[in-house]
Amino acid sequence: MSNSICRKRVRVSDYILTGIIYMCASVSILLLVGIVGYVFVKGIGQINWKFLTTVQSPTKGTFGIAGNIVNTLYIIVITLLIATPIGVGSAVYLNEYAKPGRIVRLIEFTTETLSGIPSIIFGLFGMVFFGTTLKLGYSILTGALTLTIMVLPLITRNTQEALKTVPESYRSGSLGIGATKWYMIRTILLPSSMPGIVTGIILAIGRIVGESAALLFTAGSSFLLPKAGEWLGKITESGGTLTIQLYLCMNNAQYGEAFGIALVLLIIVLGINILTKYLSKRFDVNSR
Amino acid sequence: MTEQKTGSFSIIGSYKTKKTIEKIAQVVFTICAFFAVLAVFSITLYMIMNGTPALHKIGLTDILFGSEWAPTASDPKFGILYIILTSILGTAMAILLGVPIGVMTAVFLAEVAPKRLAAIVKPAVELLAGIPSVIYGLLGILILNPLMYKWELAVFKGSETHQFTGGANLLSAVLVLAIMILPTVINISESALRSVPDHLKAASLAMGASKIQTIFKVILPTAKSGIITAVVLGVGRAIGEAMAITLVSGSSVNFPLPFNSVRFLTTAIVAEMGYAAGEHRQVLFTIGLVLFAFIMLINIALTRILKKGACERE
Numbered sequence: 001m002s003n004s005i006c007r008k009r010v011r012v013s014d015y016i017l018t019g020i021i022y023m024c025a026s027v028s029i030l031l032l033v034g035i036v037g038y039v040f041v042k043g044i045g046q047i048n049w050k051f052l053t054t055v056q057s058p059t060k061g062t063f064g065i066a067g068n069i070v071n072t073l074y075i076i077v078i079t080l081l082i083a084t085p086i087g088v089g090s091a092v093y094l095n096e097y098a099k100p101g102r103i104v105r106l107i108e109f110t111t112e113t114l115s116g117i118p119s120i121i122f123g124l125f126g127m128v129f130f131g132t133t134l135k136l137g138y139s140i141l142t143g144a145l146t147l148t149i150m151v152l153p154l155i156t157r158n159t160q161e162a163l164k165t166v167p168e169s170y171r172s173g174s175l176g177i178g179a180t181k182w183y184m185i186r187t188i189l190l191p192s193s194m195p196g197i198v199t200g201i202i203l204a205i206g207r208i209v210g211e212s213a214a215l216l217f218t219a220g221s222s223f224l225l226p227k228a229g230e231w232l233g234k235i236t237e238s239g240g241t242l243t244i245q246l247y248l249c250m251n252n253a254q255y256g257e258a259f260g261i262a263l264v265l266l267i268i269v270l271g272i273n274i275l276t277k278y279l280s281k282r283f284d285v286n287s288r
Numbered sequence: 289m290t291e292q293k294t295g296s297f298s299i300i301g302s303y304k305t306k307k308t309i310e311k312i313a314q315v316v317f318t319i320c321a322f323f324a325v326l327a328v329f330s331i332t333l334y335m336i337m338n339g340t341p342a343l344h345k346i347g348l349t350d351i352l353f354g355s356e357w358a359p360t361a362s363d364p365k366f367g368i369l370y371i372i373l374t375s376i377l378g379t380a381m382a383i384l385l386g387v388p389i390g391v392m393t394a395v396f397l398a399e400v401a402p403k404r405l406a407a408i409v410k411p412a413v414e415l416l417a418g419i420p421s422v423i424y425g426l427l428g429i430l431i432l433n434p435l436m437y438k439w440e441l442a443v444f445k446g447s448e449t450h451q452f453t454g455g456a457n458l459l460s461a462v463l464v465l466a467i468m469i470l471p472t473v474i475n476i477s478e479s480a481l482r483s484v485p486d487h488l489k490a491a492s493l494a495m496g497a498s499k500i501q502t503i504f505k506v507i508l509p510t511a512k513s514g515i516i517t518a519v520v521l522g523v524g525r526a527i528g529e530a531m532a533i534t535l536v537s538g539s540s541v542n543f544p545l546p547f548n549s550v551r552f553l554t555t556a557i558v559a560e561m562g563y564a565a566g567e568h569r570q571v572l573f574t575i576g577l578v579l580f581a582f583i584m585l586i587n588i589a590l591t592r593i594l595k596k597g598a599c600e601r602e
Contacts, residue, residue, distance in 0.1 A: 011498060011500070011501075013500070014498050014499075014500040014501070017500045017503075017504065018400070018500060020392060021392050021395055021396050021400055022396065022400075023392075024388065024389045024390075024392030024393050024396065025392065025393045025396035025397070025400075025401070025409070027389055027393075028389060028390070028393040028409075028413065028416075028470055028474065029409055029412065031416070031467055031470070032412050032413070032415065032416045033412075035416070035419065035423075035424075035427060036415070038427060038431070039423060039427070085320070086320045086323050087320075088320075089316060089317045089319075089320025089321070090317075090320040090321040090323060090324060092317050092320075093317035093318055093320060093321035094321060096317075097314055097317055097318065098321070106325060107321050107322070107324060107325055109591065110324045110325045110327070110328040110329075111324045112587065112590075112591065113328050113584075113587050114324055114327060114328055116521075116524050116583060116586065116587045116590070117331065117528075117580075117583055118524075118525075118527070118528020118529070118530070118554065118579070118583060119528070119530070120528065120530040120554050120557055120558065120576070120579070121331065121335070121528070121576060121579065121580055121583070122331075124335070124338075124557065124561075124573065124576045125330075125331045125334050125335065127561075128334055128338055128573075129330065129334055149327045149331075152323065152324060152327070153324065156324070180306050180309070180310050181310060181313070181314075182309055182310050182313035182314075185313070206418050209420070210418065210419070210420030210421065211420075212420065212421065212422050212531045213421075213530040213531050213554070213558065216531075216558065216561075217561055217562075243420050243422050243531075246420075246422045246423070246426065247422050247425075247531060247534075250422070250425065250426055250429065250535055251535070255426070255429075255430060258426050259426070262422075262423045262426055265419075265420050265423060266419065266423065269415065269418045269419060269420070270415065272418065273411065273414060273415050273418055277411065
């Protein structure tokens, strides 16, 4: 009876292992739901119009994050203005110009290395190189330049992936009708790989928004809005982003305000995630 | 020349300008590509330049193997042995905790879960990867630390030698790190599991192995190199994380026992760089250099593993 092949053999170990798999998966899922839910519940009460549009004032005892939002935007814009051309250019070189060999291996290894260096090291480097050697001090510019190095691999890699999906026939087609290489890159390759480039940029924005260790010692922690008419001059002044303000709040045990900022950050990150999903979906359709 | 300006056409002139533009484009792209090389080179240079003076002044062994950290005392001591040990031990514990959960979740996503459920869980895991590290720190302080404090009170009830930490201890930091490496481990091991060829799976099932046996005896061993990559990347992320654990791990340098308040390589820098001056500041850069050395080792290991994995696949 027990040897019948018709009856499925019961393996105790199978049940145990299946149980373990389910348990681990539910731990991961519960953690995520718990984190997002907790931040949402604790933070939602903090957020109102005044919280988002005013600057904190210790004398009045009010709290707002307008200055930090503006600083974050400054850093995002400046970082991307510098990092995007370099990152895209680097990807174009690797994919279109370079011949496989030592140099390409070196560039790819360093790009890989850059993406593995922890942000605190970037912070130290930015502090001594941009801050001290180039005499930029604690300023938005120092922070943005530091982050430029940090997000460079993200943009390079995404552009490279996008360039790889452009069919070879596009290249030979445009070269065949007499376009020069630069003309082909400008009019055929870059437009076709635009979704990939944009995905890289959005991922970079996500990284910048969430960054704190690299900015603490480079961009400083000022929470003031730029003075009217001095929008450009602001980049040489200190400016703390949302994450830095969150850290400072944590340090001062202002947990309520901290949760407000955390929720704002979480919503931005969520938005960025959805945007990249949407874009990469469109990207798939294009490449087919 | 005037002809070109008015827009009328000369093949030779246009050929020359085109050639120049082509050359310029190539040079510009090449320069862009070397930015990464330049960046890594100058970061290495600056870390060494700023990290070594303290080693000369205070002595290599005094710093690396000294166990007393009293940078602001009148007779300052700069031993970072416990800080290094904390980083190593803390990372190891976080890996031991996070990797099994992460790999099993990856198995769940790639092999066990119904497609629809996986389609919900996967983006959620990606979101987890995007959450800023300060938020993990905030939750660590408000949720983990009180829990740890209760546990601490229960464990060390009546102990007179134990310094109570209020829950900000190594264990709390390890838990935060374990959670933070989860997304990395899950994503990379999942893609490794998915790249296991179907015929191996089919062959195993056809031989009469159950699904679970197939997963543990065929799929996981085949995806080994991908999973090792995931672990190494997790190590890199855990050892380099700073802001999430600065406030969670406590504020004094101690031997890394679970309930001790500890400093990691990263948190020592974050916590003291703001006010450090002179030798103290130089030693903080030495700590940065030690961290940098660890990261470089991990990076080199990673390239080796990836290369080996690529060879095996061929």
